[in-house]
Amino acid sequence: MASWRYYLAFWSRRSTATVVPASTASQARRLATARHQVGYGSLVSVQQATAADRQLIRQGAWVRRRRNGTGMIIRRTNR
Numbered sequence: 054m055a056s057w058r059y060y061l062a063f064w065s066r067r068s069t070a071t072v073v074p075a076s077t078a079s080q081a082r083r084l085a086t087a088r089h090q091v092g093y094g095s096l097v098s099v100q101q102a103t104a105a106d107r108q109l110i111r112q113g114a115w116v117r118r119r120r121n122g123t124g125m126i127i128r129r130t131n132r
Contacts, residue, residue, distance in 0.1 A: 056076060057074050057075065057076055058074070058075065058076065058081075058101055058102070058107075059072055059073070059074055059101070059102040059106065059107050059110050060072075060073045060074075060075055060078060060081035060085075060099050060100065060101055060102060061073070061099070061100050061101075061102055061106070062081065062082070062085035062096060062098075062099050063096070063097045063098045063099070063100070064093040064094050064095070064096060064097060065093075065094030065095045065096075065097050066092060066093055066094030067092075067093050067094065070100075071085060071088065071093075072102070072110055073085045073088070073099070078099050078101070081099045082096065082099045085099060
């Protein structure tokens with residue numbers, strides 16, 4: 054059984070990241086590229102989510118993180 058982790062995919066023309074569940078960073082990069090939206094720009098980096106971010110993601114919160122690690126904005130989603 055694969056162990057899933059959350060990765061944050063950062064784009065050149067977006068100030069925040071896209072959450073991608075994957076087992077490896079290379080798989081996260083492939084999945085993020087497949088989810089690419091018009092206007093995002095190119096994929097800049099993929100980083101593993103921090104423990105605090107993972108907990109919020111599991112709770113259904115929207116986690117917005119900048120590439121430099123600042124500017125976290127949290128908003129609960131409706132389930």
